[in-house]
Amino acid sequence: MRPLLAALVAVALVAPPASAEPGLGFDLDAATIPSLVQRMDAGRLTSVDLTRAYLGRIRTVDTKVHAVLAVDPTALSQAAESDRRRSHGRARGPLDGIPVLLKDNIDTRGLASTAGSRALRVAPRDDAELVTRLRRAGAVLLGKANLSEWANFRSTRSTSGWSGVGGQTNNPFVLDRNPCGSSSGSGAAVAASLAQVAVGTETDGSIVCPSGQNGVVGLKPTLGLVSGDGVVPISTRQDTAGPMARHVVDAALLLSVLAGGDYAANLTADSLRGKRIGVWRKAGADPGADRVVQSSVDLLRRSGATVVEVDLPYQDRIDAVEYPALITEFKHDLEQYLGSRPGAPRTLAELIAFDERDPVELSRFGQELFAQAAVAPPLTDPTYLEQRATATTLARRSIDEVLAANRLDAIMAPTNSAAWKTDYANGDAYVLGTSTPAAVAGYPNVSVPAGFAGELPIGVSFMAGRGADARLLRLAHGFEQVAHARRAPRYLPG
Template sequence: MRSLLAAALAVLLVAPPAHAHGTGVGFDLDAATIPQLVRRLDAGTLTSVDLTRAYLRRIDTVDRKVRSVLAVDSTALAQAADSDRRRKRGHARGPMDGIPVLLKDNIDTRGLASTAGSRALSVPPRDDAELVGRLRAAGAVVLGKTNLSEWANFRSTRSTSGWSATGGQTGNPFVLDRNPCGSSSGSGAAVAASLAQVAVGTETDGSIVCPAGQNGVVGLKPTLGAISGDGIVPISVEQDTAGPMARHVVDAAILMSVLDRRGDDYRAASSPSSDGLRGARIGVWRKAGASPEADRVVRDSVSALRRAGATVVDVELPYQDRIDAAEFPALITEFKRDLERYLATRPGAPRTLSELIAFNEQDPVELSRFGQELFLAARDAPPPTDPTYREQRRTTTTLARRSIDETLAAHELDVIMAPTNSPAWKTDYAAGDAYVLGTSTPAAAAGYPNVSVPAGFAGPLPIGVSFMAGHRADAKVLRFAAAFERATRARQAPRYLPTLP
């Protein structure tokens, strides 16, 4: 008992909670939403400099254990001071002005890291990705870059999520030796640990919603094309998208409103006055039997939905075996094409996948944890003109869309709910990732929106549920996520336990 108490105290000394006494801003960072912060900023009881300094202080202390932040922007406080001057003159640019945000390190950020976790991308980019430009135009404070599963988890068949050669291993802030999931592992863990108000992740299939689920935060994988992919290290432009990660649905909606290249405003979707769950028809794709803990959380979530007035219908999404068979080989072909296009834009980087493979073979760190089997497969994959590839892509996208569209129509549903994740596995380089349960593929392959929101726990480990719907239904899934969040209040702050008892 004494040794357990000592271990817990040691962790708490390094990883203090985000409550008022640990932040220097006089309130709980973990619980604060962007609208609450904006009210304080407007009233003059808080400055962006103070808020940014509080998050930098937590990065300096808490992140020693979590290791989610790969690089800090040395201009962050200057950006915050600029925001304070704008606000003082009455020229605040909107709700993101002065709000600190972290960016996944596969997003080009002028002069700052942007490594995709690889030592091969050691020279920073000359320009910001388009989404970074939108954040700067909105007045957001670019606080730094988050660690990720290297190359967005598309290098090895036996990879360990949250590890990169440039950032090391990110831990899960709820239980530090458990995995944060990938590839937006640093973004999910950093938001959970209150190291920034919000973060941006990216997803090809699961890389936003899985780390959101396993780190107990909100993560939106938007409709494909809603956010510009310019300046983001790709896997496949057929499925890749950036998306917001936050502790609260309202913050994800505000960040999405800035990131959306179409100018859509999602703030109303998360308003308490917006339509709730009463009268809604929700399909539940249980994926039962894989994880007893996830099964229990889904049952509890269904009960909460029914108490709130929703009708819940059990559904099965069709075509999943055919989608699974076609998606991966399609991505392998697309990866080489799209990555080499990106590499041509980066100073000092290898220009081809073959050159990148050779770099990794010579580097003392890159292959120290796992190999590059996917790189080798992509190097030798059929070209995008190959008829077999073209059929694989057509099958993947068409059947994924049908799986959601037909299910929604057949049962007259508003949205489909599914478990996001099973409890986080213990990080183990010999075994690699130990996925048990995931439901990201239909929305990811279809290019449809999917949002994960905290739903419950397995002991101290979070489990989320996802809401998905059809093309450009981003506001709808955010509205249901916000209503579910209000109905359940399931999210808790992490405890930074060193391991499970």
Template sequence: MPSPSTLPDAGPRHDLDLDAATIPRLVDLMATGRLTSVELTSAYLERVATVDRLVRSVLFVHPGALDQAAESDRRRARGEARGPLDGIPVLVKDNIDTRGLGSTAGSRALGVPPTRDAELVVRLREAGAVVLGKTNMTEWGNFRSAWSTSGWSGVGGQTHNPHVLDRNPCGSSSGSGAAVAAALAQVAVGTETNGSIVCPAGQAGVVGFKPTRGRISGDGIVPISTRQDTAGPMARHVVDAAILMSVLEGRGVDYAAALAADPLPGARVGVWRRAGLDAGADAVFESAVEVLRRRGATVVEVDLPHQARIEATGLPALAAEFKHDLEAYLRTRPGVPRTLRELIEFNEADPVELSRFGQDLFFAAEKAPPVTDPIYLDQRRTATDLARRSIDEVMGAHRLDVVVAPTNGPAWRTDYAGDPAGLGSSTPAAVAGYPNATVPAGFLGPLPIGASFLAGRDADVAVLRFAAAFERAAPVRRAPTYLPTLP
């Protein structure tokens, strides 16, 4: 088993548990001279070099990471620190353009790195963050095949769940979730179309926040659908996710400051159980609901309607959007294929790309109608409208402040037979473009289960506040132990 997540060597001032440390704690240590960004970055780089041999979540390490950290230390010494993210190591999902570094979306077809940074990477650099490297992901955001296996890419191979290594990390932001859980960086950036932030966060036992779509720029991100995609923070602590969110959004909202208030006493919380799909997860979720009751919330049992029709209209809409939006993105990248047809042909000729699963969704997207087609337009309109109604109308009818649901069931064994259908609650907020925050709720043996808090458009502060209040009331998260398999 890897060594505990502590900073190496050099005496008592380095007696810091990386797993437990929050950004505010690290900022305090750096401000008072007890820690430098170079020391912190070196500690995370050491863990990437050792622990990640088991997890395989980091694709690329930035060769200038320590130089970035040293510059942060010089700024701080001059009294010019740029804010709470200055000097903090951040990992970025590999579908986000990062100048000269990876940005493959997991595909060997995108082997030529981009020449510019995505807007959110620009914001990270302006905030003084140390861009530590890029995380593995499910290739093409899990949109190459209906039989794909989460966490696998042609570039990085298979990422493992750090709690039990033969279990799956879930979702396309699999590397970001696993890396944060394994304390390979302080925070990470993921992206979601439907579940790809919250599911990996849930199964890795960390915090994931999918914000209202449009709050974070999608510029320079390999898309599935610009009508549904968003980036978002992943962290071990809600306060860290909130700090990262403020930087990624860049509009001056101090999400961390909003977390101090406790919204639970007197709140009306809708409980969408999704029960019966996994008895063990049901029991963990019931314990989470009981925590809300004890903290003074009024619990209201609800069901979010229209789910079957949302899925029936949403998937074909995504196929049309994928072809249109991906080809628009590819035109911004020198040296890579320009069309979906060229990507299909690349995969057919490549010795690795089709070794685990096919590209049936690529074929479906190639045949999809243009985004001006009336049938497509009706599908997108229907899916988005029903997803918004499923949340807005239920919250309005019951006078709810937030809805809580189980994020995930226990992680399944990775077997390359495709991801199984299982417990999840991401679809309404994902298709509606509404905020969704998951926080650890408990464990089934060594496997984490998350609870998701969701609400209407632009209720991002409220959703994070409920997630933080639950985290304080039920501090159940624990560091992974890297078991090879279930005992």
């Protein structure tokens, strides 16, 4: 071989690719937790280097996205401690040394944990249970992600991704578009590679919708699988924290820490073969979503799955009672939580008064939901009890009956339509969503990237019955491995 050609080949073999992260030599967007652990075990990467790279992206890339509300000042020292453990052969598992962002409605010792509200700027005394689990696993708590204030339960005309503390989070694919859902900062941050994984929370759609609109993976787990201790609530009858990640394997590994158990076992590329999948199309609402659903159906069939067309019953009846039930539960559950926060208002009435005095809180939209919840009946009210029983029972039946009648392993549906433009005058412009049955039932639901409408991501969701979290993650992983639908954002101006 001629000397010049030999030199070029040698450079090609050792030089980082064009998309490599400066200082790391590999593409953060494509890196999975197992690949990072492999590098760290081989001595080719340290947690300090990885954490420093993410902190650098927060300083630069997040000037466009505004997804990170606060950085933990101890992040690099946490990473250094992880490196010391690894050097002595005492790594605590796959998440040891991995940078994680937490939605800012999750109590974190030493960080404000505001739920986006300026009324909660005094830090909590203790970690939420899920944060304790992450610390035990050796994860690097990188900081807090912005969110839709009070988990998007303050105004009937709210704008997702805005909070009085963090301002407006943007969709990293097209910056004038909305990131969706209350876990907006968690979804946008993961999509923009501002952390390896993030923790979000959902009452109805707030993990899966930002996952779909930001082109990442998000699992809303079975209710009760992840502890809700120390998480600012809307309703303990529906709320759950869950993992958000660029890759299904990372979401599964994060869930393994949050919930206990091994949810990353048996993730294989051929997991769709022989499965029966119902497709709930929600057709006609959005042409882009319709095209992505059809291409996903074709992919399922090519992968050896049987696809059955289904429709989920009872949706109008569920919609009629879910919202009034949540209004009643919100007042009770939030005031119970506020009792644990020193220096915070103690009642919903005090929060309303705080917002009325504050120069920022009501600058974009009002607090109509707060006002409704302040006069809601108690949890002993017979009308409320009937609403909650009806909502939960029918939501469970809507999934269980369809699964049983068609002998299905799961139901697939479009997670979202293309992201709308952020609009403070009119609020969110939802076109379609499919989160409600699983959310109200307390059943698992995982969104995985499936395609695009122009530059904007669209996901599909897989849902099934109680405790089917591991099965859904296997199906989502199989879909991900054959779809190859995710791509990194380009931060277009719009």
